[in-house]
């Protein structure tokens with residue numbers, strides 16, 4: 001099939017790669033000329049494991065191309081994916097301007113039947129909005145061309161995006177015509193995953209409700225962790241015991257520094273604003289947000305309690321990305337912790353395997369180190385913020401030797417307490433007092 005993917009960010013690039021691998025001809029479109037130049041040369045403007053070689057192969061085979069010219073891309077495509085960003089506005093509502101811009105462009109250039117697919121995360125009713133804008137532009141041109149708008153939300157996780165796109169748990173398709181349904185079935189016939197077909201409005205809600213549910217699990221276990229901390233219980237043991245129950249499951253029950261990234265915070269906020277508009281009180285989700293906002297503050301309070309004060313103390317911050325295997329720092333917990341540490345009077349030396357200058361640009365006061373060992377040298381304490389695999393494999397004894405003091409704050413609960421104690425650290429984990437004693 002001939003496909004245009006509008007928006008070549010984390011989702012658009014991965015979607016282009018996985019559709020290309022499935023044998024479709026794909027053209028990726030973006031307004032960012034620099035991104036398109038890089039992509040056309042086979043260089044990924046983001047860090048996403050495994051995607052770059054696939055893009056290079058498809059470019060070489062001539063089945064994938066990139067352009068800033070949406071009109072040309074529309075002419076050669078029957079299926080148009082909209083994969084542009086929908087970041088939060090200051091009131092929490094998703095900013096639909098990029099989606100609307102694309103809809104207007106489609107209306108300007110559409111010349112034959114197309115299936116237009118919303119892959120961006122968009123509020124309930126957006127498929128109708130997109131349809132209306134396309135019709136409005138067509139009317140201006142005095143044309144009336146048949147088309148369908150389908151909702152096909154994306155569920156990939158950064159860091160394992162290609163894997164998720166190749167083998168998703170499910171593909172959700174919201175469509176309102178038989179013709180669009182058949183096109184979507186054909187589009188995904190090579191992907192081994194259940195195809196759940198429903199209405200566009202239902203599909204739009206499935207995406208928000210899924211992300212909000214996962215965020216709720218995280219805030220739930222973080223609240224339990226704070227109680228565990230007070231009651232000398234180990235939350236990691238509690239989560240393991242809970243997760244063995246099939247009704248609960250083990251996933252998203254890792255207590256830590258709170259959820260971040262480009263999706264959970266924005267989608268929980270977006271769902272709350274949908275509730276406001278519909279006059280439905282979203283009280284659980286408001287608490288989920290509140291708990292999440294409080295978590296980094298609570299963590300820094302714990303650091304102050306353990307260390308007496310942070311004034312004049314040197315903290316090595318390990319990990320800046322919002323999670324391992326990505327360069328994405330949108331809503332990253334590190335960005336909340338850094339100002340709290342600086343306000344408390346600490347100096348911060350940070351290291352991340354992939355992210356570097358982006359955070360230093362935001363907080364010029366911090367120092368960047370070339371690796372974890374250099375970051376920890378002469379530090380009073382270490383704060384492990386992102387659980388990159390390389391941090392699990394460090395020579396912790398060596399690190400301890402080079403430090404001024406021996407505080408270790410494991411904000412992801414990924415280090416072994418006996419091993420860290422043996423290396424000479426005073427270990428603190430999120431809700432793990434039960435294990436330390």
Ligand code: NAD
Nearest residue numbers: 007008009010011030031032084085086098101120121154
């Ligand atoms: P992103 O910010 O990485 O990429 C968006 C791209 O769209 C940018 O390259 C931007 O230049 C481009 N763009 C903006 N306006 C455009 C226009 N008019 N024409 C062409 N290109 C345009 O965003 P992302 O992380 O890929 O997310 C895209 C959507 O997918 C969002 O709605 C997001 O919520 C959703 N989503 C993201 C993830 C994720 O993990 N990143 C997962 C699932 C769903």
